[in-house]
Amino acid sequence: MIDSEKIGKVLYGGDYNPEQWPEEVWEEDMRLFKLAGIDIVTLNVFSWAALQPDENTYCFDKLDKIMNLVTENGLKVCLATSTGAHPAWMAHRHPDILRTEFNGMKRKFGGRHNSCPNSPTFQLYSVRLAKKLAERYKGYDNLVAWHVGNEYGGECYCENCEAAFRVWLKQKYGTLEALNKAWNTAFWGHTFYDWEEIVVPNLLSEHFEEDRTMFQGISLDYRRFNSDSLLKCYEAEAAAIRSVIPDAQITTNLMGFYKSLDYQKWADSMDFISWDNYPANEDPYARMAMNHDLMRGIKGGKPFVLMEQTPSVTNWLAYNALKRPDVMRLWSYQAMAHGADAVMFFQMRRSIGACEKYHGAVIDHVGHENTRVFREIQAMGKELEVLGDETLGARGAAKIALLADWDNWWSVEYSAGPSRDLKYLDELFLYYRALEEQNFQVDIIGMKDDFSKYQVVLAPILYMTKGTVDEKIRKFVQEGGTFLTTFFSGMVEEHDLVVTGGYPGRLRDILGIWVEESDALPSQAANHFSYKGTEYPAVLLCDLMHLEGAESESFYQEDFYAGMPVWTKHHFGKGNAVYVGTRSNLEFYKRFLRDLCEENGISPALETAEGVEVTERLKEGKSILFVLNHTEEAQSVRLEKTRKDLLTGEVLPEGTELFLAKKDVKILKEL
């Protein structure tokens, strides 16, 4: 994160595009920013065409003016490299920069995030522009962060990508023998004798739908390659900036659980994480929380920047309802509750043309401050000034980790069988939500992270056991940890080849079970089982498993596998390995995981009514509780110790019954 000592308070601002407006509007913007307590702007996100009108000409005059204006007005700057959309002339003269779609059609100029990552033209000019920007603006002290590209994403299937894919494969596999083995090309006689025979996996080759492939190994490698290709673009620009400004703080705006990019790999190349949070009004708050926790988790728990959110409406949903009063504030604090040290908006002034003109903004089309939305933004700005640096740099202290892994996400959803309803995030979210809605603190970690910091590691649908992750799990349990996984786990190794010898493969000894078969249930069907006296449904998949050391208390009640165990627990070394062989409902997970936490001595941050979220962050050894009332009614919570209300300054003694209006927030620091 941008160094919290330097910034002194939660940064507050957003994307500012003065180049869409005549200069006479700029001064009015400055007045309104001041009024709203704005202290940072992201500039230059989509200015490539303006900055570089042809191959050899660069024109920074307007950007200079803008930089000087905001600097004079005391604003900090997050400077974008502007490579999120290439200029029309570049596409016209150098069509290699255009992407080819999944269906094999070459694109023409249009849209944004439109550059082929393996285009020589893109690689040349994007890096050159980043360097020129660094050289020109390195002297600005208020330039606190660099924003490379914008919302990297998508895929390309062009000939340059095809060629680069072959190079990537050569580096990965060394020989065609290794590749043929990894992809199991003996199946359907797909053996490759020459690297040139390999083509991109898309609708014209191995796919018959976006997520339906005939060769999982090829498609999976293409996902990895595509994520790496885009990452290389990011890294090349970042390196160019760093070559000029060695201590530059560089980021790009991520998008939470975004499937196309392996953010856990990207995080290594980013100085701090920033991301764009665009929930729908009706999303459960745990959904946003899970995204925040992922964004914090991929950088080892470091605070992040909420780079974009809308002050009021979005424009791209089917029904773009208004954010209700106080919701913008509530969700801003929720970001901070999960680790944000900056709260920023898209956009500062609402565009008048093209597809985002009905997206919410700090300054609406009416142009003045007398709007509901501006008043809410202004009030929040004042509060953040009051709050100062109290929460900056705080860290979490979760004892529970949830394992998330892009290779697993990709491979589970490429799988042909057992059920098309099997979605990686659905499973993760069921477990996460059950914990989050009970105020258990959770870190979302990757396979490479340290498990030993946690008492409980949950790895729902750990389909692919990459590398030696089974060793790591084995050690974690043996040394006393509690590990949980589910159906469709341990099936394959890293090339999506089945681990033979009985499911769940390399996890079998740890879990003490053998899964003989797995029954896929149609979407409305259910089996049932009982847990601690209550009956729960078993849906989606029902594993037919045999105990090999594990124990169980719940058994299927119906069908020919009635009496077989539904979930199991295996005492292994000093710890426990738990396996849940089916999907149940949220009520089951809440009960089951609460029991699991209790067994491990883990308590919620605070006991609250449903819909009141509490997270705990630690700063210099002191606990800060964020209490967020997501409900439509007033709520109260009872303080477990004496705390100070950071927004009012009031000291609240232990046992205080603290009242929260609907959508209200409290930030409570341990004294």
Next chain:
Amino acid sequence: MIDSEKIGKVLYGGDYNPEQWPEEVWEEDMRLFKLAGIDIVTLNVFSWAALQPDENTYCFDKLDKIMNLVTENGLKVCLATSTGAHPAWMAHRHPDILRTEFNGMKRKFGGRHNSCPNSPTFQLYSVRLAKKLAERYKGYDNLVAWHVGNEYGGECYCENCEAAFRVWLKQKYGTLEALNKAWNTAFWGHTFYDWEEIVVPNLLSEHFEEDRTMFQGISLDYRRFNSDSLLKCYEAEAAAIRSVIPDAQITTNLMGFYKSLDYQKWADSMDFISWDNYPANEDPYARMAMNHDLMRGIKGGKPFVLMEQTPSVTNWLAYNALKRPDVMRLWSYQAMAHGADAVMFFQMRRSIGACEKYHGAVIDHVGHENTRVFREIQAMGKELEVLGDETLGARGAAKIALLADWDNWWSVEYSAGPSRDLKYLDELFLYYRALEEQNFQVDIIGMKDDFSKYQVVLAPILYMTKGTVDEKIRKFVQEGGTFLTTFFSGMVEEHDLVVTGGYPGRLRDILGIWVEESDALPSQAANHFSYKGTEYPAVLLCDLMHLEGAESESFYQEDFYAGMPVWTKHHFGKGNAVYVGTRSNLEFYKRFLRDLCEENGISPALETAEGVEVTERLKEGKSILFVLNHTEEAQSVRLEKTRKDLLTGEVLPEGTELFLAKKDVKILKEL
């Protein structure tokens, strides 16, 4: 319209394709036409391939025979130029004539309406053929009308269109600076430095769905350009005919509210309007009425030709139900009730091969006259002879105008936000239907038409205020008119750029309101309000508005904007400006508009039971009422003055309780 004095009665006939049949069938056709009272045939609609077997050969022998045959049999002729489908050899030798689809794929030969409007080949040969036809058949006195092309429509995205689009843009904008400003290309850095950089907006460039674009300005201009391109094809053929026959009556068959072509612009180039009416059996009758009124309205109220309708079934619906007994007659008279002076069918004899062989026809596959359908056609033919010229040339005298505008249609449905359920025609139809089902006479007019003829002008969803239309509205209201518009109005000017300074933009002073925000409701959700003691739903969009001179009696009952006005009325000059800030149901519109009409002293043509439609036309100062019973039961109406039944000759004194069997029709002329 074809001169009513010359034709003497409502023309009755249809598309006749003898070229699909051996000559021995033709004589039988003549016998059956006579039996059915047919007096006009449309010939030569799809004969290009027959007339021109290669670049330089033309062969009119068979057409000569056909022309002579129908002439000898006393039939009038509407002669088509046959350019609605190009020959296979032309596509093979000159592929520039083939269209490119929205997804970028170049088409091969097939189908119809298949020529690229910017194809040099098409332009050359279509015009040459039209001229040759005019030269050859100019001497036929019975050739009463020319039918250019056929059902013009669709779009092309080929390279010739791309080049022509650039030329069109140059003519429109003059400079790239003006174009960049109009399209707001500073957004996402789309600035164009050279005209050659501009590409067609389709799935490969700015669109991600047919109606979802990233640059509204570009996509909107392409719609205008495409409509103009096809219009130029029509005009070029028309000019060729006129160069030979200066007083030729030239038309092409339109399709009612057809989105791709701006018929208000086309109408200027057409001598009379003709159109094809293909409702589904379950369509509300007001839907057909609205199409008829549009077709009459685009040519300033002049009578039109019903060029095509099916005598019984269509073949292209999912379920092609039979037209029930008497429905063909009912709908034919409905066309006349709304301004038709000719009633024609597709097709005279049912084809035996290809995709329209199960489309209804006057002469069925069985080949004789002993069918239900033929008997109905024959009876109608007799009636039209009885009717004579009584209704020819009659005009409407509506005091209410409904504003329809293609630019608004296009731009509303390209809008990204606020709601995907926002459909231009849906809103128009709600207002139209509420009036039509109460027998209020409505004209459908365009922005360029004279408002001063009307007491009430309704302009639902007047999203785009082009040119000085606001001035025209301002003057209309100031001088005593009543103007109504709705949510999502006044938002943008003609390039789809938002009018800043507060919604509804240039209409704000006229309406006396400020719309601060607009809440999009999910498809099943509703707010509510009360009007004159009854509660109505508010759905789709709820405007949050402030009164600035206007008044209101209805207020939202729920949500955080409860108490804000739902609709407003502003006394402005001598008139009133009404704003309806949400969508409600048909019951509300019926009540609300009836009240509005009453305030303006406007009465229905006749008070009837639900489902009995009445329109009024005036001929030489006399009122003609068309009474149409669309219900499944017998109905009666009470005559408000003495009238003559034009189909029976009976004189009906004022106060007569006139009985109509189910699906029956009366045409009643003021004495």
Next chain:
Amino acid sequence: MIDSEKIGKVLYGGDYNPEQWPEEVWEEDMRLFKLAGIDIVTLNVFSWAALQPDENTYCFDKLDKIMNLVTENGLKVCLATSTGAHPAWMAHRHPDILRTEFNGMKRKFGGRHNSCPNSPTFQLYSVRLAKKLAERYKGYDNLVAWHVGNEYGGECYCENCEAAFRVWLKQKYGTLEALNKAWNTAFWGHTFYDWEEIVVPNLLSEHFEEDRTMFQGISLDYRRFNSDSLLKCYEAEAAAIRSVIPDAQITTNLMGFYKSLDYQKWADSMDFISWDNYPANEDPYARMAMNHDLMRGIKGGKPFVLMEQTPSVTNWLAYNALKRPDVMRLWSYQAMAHGADAVMFFQMRRSIGACEKYHGAVIDHVGHENTRVFREIQAMGKELEVLGDETLGARGAAKIALLADWDNWWSVEYSAGPSRDLKYLDELFLYYRALEEQNFQVDIIGMKDDFSKYQVVLAPILYMTKGTVDEKIRKFVQEGGTFLTTFFSGMVEEHDLVVTGGYPGRLRDILGIWVEESDALPSQAANHFSYKGTEYPAVLLCDLMHLEGAESESFYQEDFYAGMPVWTKHHFGKGNAVYVGTRSNLEFYKRFLRDLCEENGISPALETAEGVEVTERLKEGKSILFVLNHTEEAQSVRLEKTRKDLLTGEVLPEGTELFLAKKDVKILKEL
């Protein structure tokens, strides 16, 4: 079929792909095969890339090893030619082998069944490989059958196909005049003046959806051409094998009612029929039965091979439920009940990579025999040894034939109008199911088959009366047969041109009716009629017909055609012609057809409870009953004569009440 005297028992085995496994696994496979009673394996299905690494090199070493291994282990072999998927190098170096999709996109390498049938490369190398295999392995006595290609199917629309289509058309039509007439190209002016002007009918030319075409004649011919093209590939390989091994038994695995290929034409070129049966668990058993009966019927009743079925799960359904216990056995015997002399699985050992790794197998990923699935396979293997040759070569003796015809299937579903819900197989299945679920024995025959063997011929939706089939029907009825057809019959001749003069065309005199019109009902709507005191619905289409000699007892009860006949019977010569002018429900068909059978003195094989299927086969004059309990409950049947239980050897006297557990099977031979 493979000669039943040579094989001695029902063959039992499946697809075996040892090339996917290291050799150390092979010996274990042999042990497990022996354990399971496996006696045949299909080898080499997807080994083209392995056998031919480049244009001129062939490498049979591994296949030699495999052949020797299975031979030494006493297994019979069905040897595939391996041309179901071409090598990657071939696609890379000779792209003509790649198909072009229906949307016009050229494919890249990937998938299987991927070769263009008109590719010179494919034609050259596929035939050469087949011949080399024959030469190399002709000496193996255990090589009992040849398996050419694999699941032939799909379409190609490339330039080579386009050129070949023109040649095919020239051979069929001789002149363009004949072609223009057959396709009715005068419609929409599609006249062709040169063969080169003809293009493939796809999304870029005459189609707007897969099954929606603007020229039925062209699209229909392309289906015929495509089926013929693939058949020529099969025939060329078969000829190559036969040139080396004159008495080779050659087949390819068909897929039941597979729309793209006219299997009735294919059957002539196949020595015996084999097919792959992949029902979903929830399919009615009559659906599978109908496929089996088709497969038996296309080869005149000869026994066939069940080439593939899954032992447990499939992997490509949305929800891949496990086959319940005993279902694999039940369905295996059902195949035999309908004519199979071999029961085979896909696959012997479960793959570890690519898209079929979760498809069921004899040997699961766990690798040992201790699984539910293996135990069931093993038990079935034992039973088949007990059964020996008792059922081999048995034939059916149905008195009822159901007419199925690919040209009808294709043309009905290309029809534009009257209803999109009109599906050829749906209608066939309604009639078939009504008979099958009452244990009436049915043969499924083609238009060329002998009708005189049957007492009843059912031809639902005989839309197209090809050639002189009406003569054949006329003669069949005149000589005493009962013929039944339905709505939408007799409409067109073989080019899909309507037979004028009154529906149902050439069948009109036989049926003694005239169908004047046909009303298409929306999906939820129904008319009603009464049959023998019970009311039934009339849905989909309601014919409005006039009696011309026929009689009726059921009449529409609603709408304007109330009182018109619903179905008719015409005494014609010594027989009867029945016409059913609407679709009703299964209950109606069961009652109606049972009555029809009774009138013809036809009885069910056995009277049973619902869900108990009985088929009868005859061997050397003795009746063999297969009794299959498809229900979830125990059932009993009463024997109508003394029979021997072939699986237990027990003799069961006439009148025995025979008990069957749920999913159980009895095979009962007349003594």
